[in-house]
Amino acid sequence: MSGALAASGAAPPRRRAGGFAVGAALVLVTLGFGVLAPLVVAGDPFTQSLTKALGGPDAAAPFGYDHLGRSLFHRLAHALRLSPAIAAAAVATAGAAGLLLGGLAAARGGWVDRALTLVADALLALPGLLLVLIVLAIMPGTALGFWAGLSLVLWVEFFRLTRATSRAVLASPAVEASRLLGFGPLYVLRRHLWPEIAPVMLTAAAFGAATAIMAIAALGFVSVGMRAPTPELGLMMVELLPYWREAPFALLTPVIATFTLLLGLILMAGDRAR
Amino acid sequence: MPLLSRALQALAVALLVGVSTFAMMRALPGDAAWRIAAGRYGYDNVDAAAAASVRAELGLDGPALPALLQWLGDLFRLDFGVSLVSGQPVAAELAHQLGASLQLALAAVALSLLIGPPLGVAAGLRPGGALDRALLVAATAFRATPQFLLALVLIVLVSVELGWLPAAGHGAARHVILPSLALALGLAATSARIARDATTEIAATAFWRFAEFKGLSRGQVLWRHGLRNVAVPLLTLLGLQFVTLVEGVVVVETIFGWPGIGHALVHAIFARDVPVVQGAALMLGLGFVAVNAAIDIALRRIDPRGAA
Numbered sequence: 375m376s377g378a379l380a381a382s383g384a385a386p387p388r389r390r391a392g393g394f395a396v397g398a399a400l401v402l403v404t405l406g407f408g409v410l411a412p413l414v415v416a417g418d419p420f421t422q423s424l425t426k427a428l429g430g431p432d433a434a435a436p437f438g439y440d441h442l443g444r445s446l447f448h449r450l451a452h453a454l455r456l457s458p459a460i461a462a463a464a465v466a467t468a469g470a471a472g473l474l475l476g477g478l479a480a481a482r483g484g485w486v487d488r489a490l491t492l493v494a495d496a497l498l499a500l501p502g503l504l505l506v507l508i509v510l511a512i513m514p515g516t517a518l519g520f521w522a523g524l525s526l527v528l529w530v531e532f533f534r535l536t537r538a539t540s541r542a543v544l545a546s547p548a549v550e551a552s553r554l555l556g557f558g559p560l561y562v563l564r565r566h567l568w569p570e571i572a573p574v575m576l577t578a579a580a581f582g583a584a585t586a587i588m589a590i591a592a593l594g595f596v597s598v599g600m601r602a603p604t605p606e607l608g609l610m611m612v613e614l615l616p617y618w619r620e621a622p623f624a625l626l627t628p629v630i631a632t633f634t635l636l637l638g639l640i641l642m643a644g645d646r647a648r
Numbered sequence: 649m650p651l652l653s654r655a656l657q658a659l660a661v662a663l664l665v666g667v668s669t670f671a672m673m674r675a676l677p678g679d680a681a682w683r684i685a686a687g688r689y690g691y692d693n694v695d696a697a698a699a700a701s702v703r704a705e706l707g708l709d710g711p712a713l714p715a716l717l718q719w720l721g722d723l724f725r726l727d728f729g730v731s732l733v734s735g736q737p738v739a740a741e742l743a744h745q746l747g748a749s750l751q752l753a754l755a756a757v758a759l760s761l762l763i764g765p766p767l768g769v770a771a772g773l774r775p776g777g778a779l780d781r782a783l784l785v786a787a788t789a790f791r792a793t794p795q796f797l798l799a800l801v802l803i804v805l806v807s808v809e810l811g812w813l814p815a816a817g818h819g820a821a822r823h824v825i826l827p828s829l830a831l832a833l834g835l836a837a838t839s840a841r842i843a844r845d846a847t848t849e850i851a852a853t854a855f856w857r858f859a860e861f862k863g864l865s866r867g868q869v870l871w872r873h874g875l876r877n878v879a880v881p882l883l884t885l886l887g888l889q890f891v892t893l894v895e896g897v898v899v900v901e902t903i904f905g906w907p908g909i910g911h912a913l914v915h916a917i918f919a920r921d922v923p924v925v926q927g928a929a930l931m932l933g934l935g936f937v938a939v940n941a942a943i944d945i946a947l948r949r950i951d952p953r954g955a956a
Binding site for chain 1: 656657660661663664665668669671672788789791792793794795796797800804891894895898899902903913914917918920925929932933934936937
């Protein structure tokens with residue numbers, strides 16, 4: 375895939391070189407913490423010891439304890455695996471659906487194109503959080519509901535980008551020449567379409583992941599997302615908010631983690647205004 | 649023609665809302681009748697008889713397809729029914745809450761337009777300058793901050809630590825400042841970037857340099873030749889930001905206890921009050937289409953070149 379990315383010299387130049395590297399580093403640091411932290415210091419995000427409530431850091435809990443005496447270090451690590459995992463699954467599903475349907479709309483045209491565009495436009499008019507909330511009410515299980523709801527919201531962006539890029543490429547003289555030379559659709563897809571679409575998809579994926587993580591945290595913060603004992607970034611913030619005077623660092627840990635992760639993803643997406 | 653496509657979009661939105669809320673009604677985890685009865689009579693007063701009477705009254709069992717057609721028929725006759733919880737007509741409830749939300753949303757848009765575009769234009773006139781670089785950093789930081797996090801920071805800093813403004817409440821003018829600021833800063837971050845890019849683009853054109861060459865001052869060039877061009881992408885962005893604004897309203901109203909439509913929507917989803925969810929979702933979706941149709945028309949007036 376990196377070969378395809380490097381080959382896309384025709385794509386419009388983006389101001390991303392420095393920002394992309396910094397963003398990728400920030401994302402890697404936060405995700406690395408989520409994966410590696412439990413291996414460095416063994417512990418459990420659910421075990422309570424009320425005598426240590428809001429206590430400072432010690433060997434078993436390097437970031438101190440929350441209001442129920444649970445290790446913040448391990449809760450944060452768990453939260454930093456949960457949201458990105460849901461976001462990655464939703465982005466992968468939405469990306470695949472968007473690529474497939476966008477390519478179909480561009481290749482077929484006609485009523486297939488019009489019908490798909492109409493569905494996408496209708497979804498675009500509804501707030502994403504509202505759709506996620508409705509799907510959460512329909513689906514059993516919160517994580518599954520988040521995955522389905524976010525996929526439903528995010529595929530529209532991939533669809534629109536794929537459709538717009540594919541239409542332009544398929545109408546180009548280069549593709550016409552390939553077809554006249556007798557190359558099949560698979561060749562056109564690999565040699566002409568993918569090199570144009572791949573960099574656009576990368577940007578959209580980073581932005582989509584940021585949107586997904588924001589949505590999960592926002593719904594957690596207003597107590598309609600993940601349920602209570604689960605460590606989740608927004609939920610941790612709203613749980614620790616009442617104690618912020620006694621333990622400001624406890625509230626700051628999820629805040630800093632969320633901000634770092636989102637900043638990294640936004641920098642990776644580049645200066646794409648929305 | 650663009651208005652026709654907006655009308656089609658409105659129709660598709662209505663259909664989507666109708667089908668998804670119907671699915672919500674049908675596929676509720678647990679027994680919807682029990683949830684609705686609990687919402688009506690309180691969790692301590694629910695028994696099988698109450699649930700059965702709710703089920704008979706609302707026709708909660710029976711085949712799906714006729715029920716869906718009837719559901720959509722009611723929707724297209726703009727008959728939203730009554731709230732399952734309060735028993736009031738949905739339209740009346742929503743009309744009441746919409747006022748409070750509009751107040752908040754308009755304050756937020758006005759505030760974001762006061763902050764974002766002026767800074768963006770100023771930065772765009774000197775690309776690469778100190779203001780431009782500072783704005784890039786600030787805009788990136790604000791875009792990476794979710795609205796609820798901004799609301800949290802504002803509550804902790806401004807109302808708890810400094811004690812300048814109340815953290816919650818509704819009625820007096822000072823209550824609207826913090827929630828609208830929490831919404832406006834995120835919107836302003838994007839509109840500042842758009843205004844900045846549009847301004848640098850305009851300032852690089854031949855007609856701009858000619859206007860300067862013939863002796864107009866910077867302010868005059870900007871006023872006569874610049875602002876109208878900058879307004880076009882800004883207005884388009886404003887239409888797209890409507891969705892961001894509505895999402896923000898849902899979250900920010902819940903945090904600040906603002907009695908608007910977002911607050912009502914979250915409660916309705918919790919109480920499985922499907923008619924209210926449907927009415928609110930339809931109103932928000934059609935609101936988006938209406939705002940964008942109005943912006944389509946306004947853009948034609950500002951920039952008539954595309955209308956050939």
